[in-house]
Amino acid sequence: MRKIFKDIKKILQAGDTFLITTHINPDGDGIGSAFAMDYLLKMLGKKTVIVCQDSVPHDFAFFGKEWIQYKEGIEIPSFHYVVVLDAPSLQRIGTVGKLIANTSNIINIDHHISNQSFGKWNIVDPHASSCSEILYTLFQEMNVSITQEVASFLYVAISTDTGSFRYQNITPMTHTIVAELIRTGVDVSALNEQLYSQVPVGKVKLFALLMNKVQLTCDGTIAWSVLTNEELAATGAQLSDADGFVNVLRDIEKVKIAFMVSNVQNPSVIKASLRSKGKYDVNTLAGSFNGGGHAKAAGCTIKGTVDEVVKKIIHKAKEQVVQE
Ligand code: 5GP
Ligand code: MN
Helix, strand or coil: CHHHHHHHHHHHHHCCEEEEEECCCCCHHHHHHHHHHHHHHHHCCCEEEEEECCCCCHHHHHHCCCCEECCCCCCCCCCCEEEEECCCCHHHHCCHHHHCCCCCCEEEEECCCCCCCCCCEEEECCCCCCHHHHHHHHHHHHCCCCCHHHHHHHHHHHHHHCCCCCCCCCCHHHHHHHHHHHHCCCCHHHHHHHHHCCCCHHHHHHHHHHHHCCEEECCCCEEEEEECHHHHHHHCCCHHHHCCHHHHHHCCCCCCEEEEEECCCCCCEEEEEEEECCCCCHHHHHHCCCCEECCCEEEEEEECCHHHHHHHHHHHHHHHHCCC
16 A cells, blocks of 8 residues: 555656546545645645536535536646546546546546546555545645645545444544544534534425335335435425435434435436445445445446336345345
């Protein structure tokens, strides 16, 4: 691991222009990592541009930062290197994949177990709680000190990817890093209020709607809910407002595998978000539909109607929960 950090250090020092990107439907880790990487490169005197298929969701507007939302045809400043953060495959960066198709100078920094090592340089550590945990080490390696602003990016990333420090991906190192972040003087309580206590009313209404549609099968061990385009429009919420609802399903007593499906982005290609607890593995489950993620949080897209997709996922989930 140390050698790859040294190699990346040389590349970051040698390059002049960098494009930074992260996965579609960006989460706290993707967003925090992108802003932290941008800061790191700027401190090294580099020209940077952050580009992502999707805009920064309003949950993270409190950072007061934006990036370029990429649509084909948009002019982007030229770049020689690409840094891909928190994405297990190039498919996961959506339209930005086309933008970078002609460069092989890709630095892939990630913590997904399903990472395809698609970069010329890859720092992939499935034992890291988050991509930002790896970036913390990179800051140290590069001798760039962490300001309160950078600490807020990294803290939010680590906090959100660990379910507020509850998940299995937590290690002593995670807490050591977070202790160092707090030492910068960053106001963790204010950050947590921004993160968890500024919920738009549309999101609460959307959760209420989804709560009312919760379904259970297999003696209550599999839970799911469905979000349709029409329902989303009716609540006035955004698609990113549904993020996190699948965790509510997972937290139901007795539930082993939970999932949420939606046809919002594409009526014939259903997006599924999967969660599990205990020994159950949704990375493998999502993998059987060409998706992936982590053992207890994964996703995939499946062609078909909502009903067909729900049936397919339940069928696969049953293979795990009915075994004992
Ligand atoms: P979420 O359910 O929050 O969208 O995603 C949970 C986890 O699964 C994240 O780590 C995310 O990167 C991964 N993930 C979500 N959707 C997909 C997908 O379509 N393909 C792959 N490979 N991973 C996904
Ligand atoms: Mn992550």
